Amino acid sequence: MANVGSDKPNIRQVATIAGVSHMTVSRVLNDYPNIKPETRRRVLEAIEELDYRPNLVARALATQRSQRIGVIVESAVAHGPTSILRAVELAARGAGYSVTPIALLEGDPLTPQDAVDSLTTQGVDAICVIAPRSSSVAALRRVAMSVPMLVIKADADPTFLTVSIDQNAGAALVVDHLVSLGHRDILHVSGPLDWLDARARERAFHTRAKSWGVRERPIVVGDWSADFAYDFAIGLKRLPDFTAIFAANDDTAIGLIHGLHERGFDVPGDLSVVGFDDVPLARHFLPPLTTVRQDFEALGSAAVEMLRAAIEKREIPQVTRIPTELVVRESTAAPREVR
Amino acid sequence: MANVGSDKPNIRQVATIAGVSHMTVSRVLNDYPNIKPETRRRVLEAIEELDYRPNLVARALATQRSQRIGVIVESAVAHGPTSILRAVELAARGAGYSVTPIALLEGDPLTPQDAVDSLTTQGVDAICVIAPRSSSVAALRRVAMSVPMLVIKADADPTFLTVSIDQNAGAALVVDHLVSLGHRDILHVSGPLDWLDARARERAFHTRAKSWGVRERPIVVGDWSADFAYDFAIGLKRLPDFTAIFAANDDTAIGLIHGLHERGFDVPGDLSVVGFDDVPLARHFLPPLTTVRQDFEALGSAAVEMLRAAIEKREIPQVTRIPTELVVRESTAAPREVR
DNA sequence: GCCCGAGTCGTTCCCGATAACATCGCGACA
DNA sequence: TGTCGCGATGTTATCGGGAACGACTCGGGC
Numbered sequence: 001m002a003n004v005g006s007d008k009p010n011i012r013q014v015a016t017i018a019g020v021s022h023m024t025v026s027r028v029l030n031d032y033p034n035i036k037p038e039t040r041r042r043v044l045e046a047i048e049e050l051d052y053r054p055n056l057v058a059r060a061l062a063t064q065r066s067q068r069i070g071v072i073v074e075s076a077v078a079h080g081p082t083s084i085l086r087a088v089e090l091a092a093r094g095a096g097y098s099v100t101p102i103a104l105l106e107g108d109p110l111t112p113q114d115a116v117d118s119l120t121t122q123g124v125d126a127i128c129v130i131a132p133r134s135s136s137v138a139a140l141r142r143v144a145m146s147v148p149m150l151v152i153k154a155d156a157d158p159t160f161l162t163v164s165i166d167q168n169a170g171a172a173l174v175v176d177h178l179v180s181l182g183h184r185d186i187l188h189v190s191g192p193l194d195w196l197d198a199r200a201r202e203r204a205f206h207t208r209a210k211s212w213g214v215r216e217r218p219i220v221v222g223d224w225s226a227d228f229a230y231d232f233a234i235g236l237k238r239l240p241d242f243t244a245i246f247a248a249n250d251d252t253a254i255g256l257i258h259g260l261h262e263r264g265f266d267v268p269g270d271l272s273v274v275g276f277d278d279v280p281l282a283r284h285f286l287p288p289l290t291t292v293r294q295d296f297e298a299l300g301s302a303a304v305e306m307l308r309a310a311i312e313k314r315e316i317p318q319v320t321r322i323p324t325e326l327v328v329r330e331s332t333a334a335p336r337e338v339r
Numbered sequence: 340m341a342n343v344g345s346d347k348p349n350i351r352q353v354a355t356i357a358g359v360s361h362m363t364v365s366r367v368l369n370d371y372p373n374i375k376p377e378t379r380r381r382v383l384e385a386i387e388e389l390d391y392r393p394n395l396v397a398r399a400l401a402t403q404r405s406q407r408i409g410v411i412v413e414s415a416v417a418h419g420p421t422s423i424l425r426a427v428e429l430a431a432r433g434a435g436y437s438v439t440p441i442a443l444l445e446g447d448p449l450t451p452q453d454a455v456d457s458l459t460t461q462g463v464d465a466i467c468v469i470a471p472r473s474s475s476v477a478a479l480r481r482v483a484m485s486v487p488m489l490v491i492k493a494d495a496d497p498t499f500l501t502v503s504i505d506q507n508a509g510a511a512l513v514v515d516h517l518v519s520l521g522h523r524d525i526l527h528v529s530g531p532l533d534w535l536d537a538r539a540r541e542r543a544f545h546t547r548a549k550s551w552g553v554r555e556r557p558i559v560v561g562d563w564s565a566d567f568a569y570d571f572a573i574g575l576k577r578l579p580d581f582t583a584i585f586a587a588n589d590d591t592a593i594g595l596i597h598g599l600h601e602r603g604f605d606v607p608g609d610l611s612v613v614g615f616d617d618v619p620l621a622r623h624f625l626p627p628l629t630t631v632r633q634d635f636e637a638l639g640s641a642a643v644e645m646l647r648a649a650i651e652k653r654e655i656p657q658v659t660r661i662p663t664e665l666v667v668r669e670s671t672a673a674p675r676e677v678r
Numbered sequence: 679g680c681c682c683g684a685g686t687c688g689t690t691c692c693c694g695a696t697a698a699c700a701t702c703g704c705g706a707c708a
Numbered sequence: 709t710g711t712c713g714c715g716a717t718g719t720t721a722t723c724g725g726g727a728a729c730g731a732c733t734c735g736g737g738c
Contacts, residue, residue: 058724397694
């Protein structure tokens with residue numbers, strides 16, 4: 001800790017002080033076997049004395065490993081992607097990796113390919129894509145990949161590694177809940193169907209609804225936003241003939257509730273509304289929102305685990321489906337007819 | 340673009356193909372003057388042919404510049420910090436930098452010092468700290484800094500570069516608005532006072548309230564969360580003697596409204612509530628929330644601009660205060676007495 | 679007493695770029 | 709005509725590590 005010789009010490013200075021070659025220092029640093037305990041001690045002391053830290057850039061050049069994971073996030077504002085990014089960063093850190101995010105904003109001139117390009121040029125060891133559009137996935141499928149790439153999406157994929165939230169189960173939970181309350185007419189307000197998650201929820205809703213004999217009705221395609229949902233609800237002339245709405249995410253649900261309220265409809269009195277995400281505020285909406293919670297931490301860990309395996313060319317763990325959980329609050333109730 | 344020779348081409352292969360030395364290629368890459376146009380053309384062709392990309396890791400080692408900015412985020416879940424992080428990433432990208440975030444979670448064993456350490460070891464060119472606690476700033480003040488460090492906080496600081504949201508103006512806007520509606524009894528539910536932003540808003544509220552002759556009353560110290568605010572509101576026995584509440588952030592405001600509603604109080608009929616942040620959902624709350632909007636994009640750009648200047652040892656632009664804007668919606672109205 | 683092999687540790691080269699300095703050719707000028 | 713100077717380019721060192729391979733030491737088996 002002493003001897004703050006102006007500039008950062010390097011491995012050879014440590015070696016000199018310890019009276020060994022720089023390779024021996026390197027070996028100590030990297031926990032090689034076959035170092036005499038006495039030697040190791042001397043090296044460690046020298047490291048301590050100089051307050052030496054290995055230069056990770058130099059190491060990356062020598063090993064061709066940067067210990068970095070690039071993360072491409074489409075739609076970085078929403079709760080889901082943000083939480084996933086944070087979870088991935090956390091898991092990566094735990095595994096000795098750091099993370100470099102690139103957000104693809106609405107109308108960003110940067111294409112997914114550009115992002116991949118930029119990331120690989122920077123030398124990341126792997127790339128993780130969060131919550132993408134199917135068009136992006138299609139585009140990505142076409143770019144030559146020099147590093148492992150994982151896509152967090154709804155279904156398995158032959159081209160990429162995948163980890164996914166079990167949207168099927170989540171949507172099924174919602175439908176089951178509504179059906180058990182007595183609803184037989186459910187509207188789904190989806191996200192943009194180009195979004196994989198939106199598509200998955202929509203499909204799952206459809207399938208489950210059909211299996212219960214819920215009346216078929218065309219879904220309303222939203223855009224994840226509360227604004228859209230609000231406008232839609234405002235547009236309702238009279239109490240519609242469906243008794244419940246399954247919104248693709250909490251934002252949509254809240255916009256719906258706002259609009260319905262302004263139209264003079266009561267939730268859940270006139271209509272039940274369910275969301276998806278369980279944003280932190282969901283339990284404080286009026287009424288508190290019934291929604292689906294996803295385990296982002298587990299998602300992040302699984303993603304990093306797979307990526308690590310791929311980087312180190314170990315056997316890749318099985319594709320994981322992260323479970324979901326229905327959180328029942330006050331925005332759902334039995335439909336009028338049943339009461 | 341042809342000739343996908345198995346591995347990534349390096350600068351010397353390009354040089355060989357162009358029939359020049361690798362240094363000439365380097366000069367072309369870095370836009371040096373004094374390259375014969377003809378030579379430059381040949382080099383460019385060779386680059387094209389091999390689809391060559393300079394290895395940024397090697398460049399970083401040689402130049403001692405990684406073109407990376409480390410970002411330390413305390414409380415990565417909230418809307419503010421998240422938006423700032425995204426804005427910084429965007430601005431950094433525009434300036435040819437990439438970003439490496441480290442989130443300091445609640446109860447994270449990682450201290451701010453550890454984060455700085457990890458980042459500098461990785462060789463980042465600068466560090467940006469978002470939305471910190473004052474205790475963190477104090478701790479950071481003590482660590483030797485080998486790279487420029489900027490803290491996004493409320494007030495200027497002799498030790499660090501700073502950029503700040505003008506919390507003073509924001510809080511003043513809120514007080515002015517409430518006073519102009521006729522309120523003379525305003526409660527402030529703050530964030531944790533160890534948080535710089537919370538402290539700044541609290542102080543600014545206090546100052547402005549005093550200057551208007553608003554009745555003094557002890558503030559309620561919250562924790563940014565809707566849960567806390569909800570519990571506080573639930574605890575209210577009868578209609579309190581204040582007529583408006585200034586919440587330190589939108590989450591607090593929404594928790595408050597939820598709790599008040601459950602207690603049977605109407606917002607804004609019985610009480611006005613103002614938030615801070617303008618989260619995307621704020622306009623869809625019931626009632627739509629009056630709140631303060633902050634220009635995170637400007638903040639991000641300013642931060643990156645200052646950091647760049649510091650990195651390149653140019654003159655540092657003046658400390659910037661990012662303006663705020665009051666968004667009046669339906670959660671505020673004149674107090675009963677006045678109507 | 680000799681040889682062999684495991685345990686230690688050092689030498690040299692390499693990763694892929696930039697920095698610093700050297701060199702070469704050629705026109706201007708004394 | 710010699711040379712000074714500058715434009716254009718090449719040569720070598722350097723950044724801070726790790727990989728590959730070589731060499732030395734020492735103990736045990738024959």
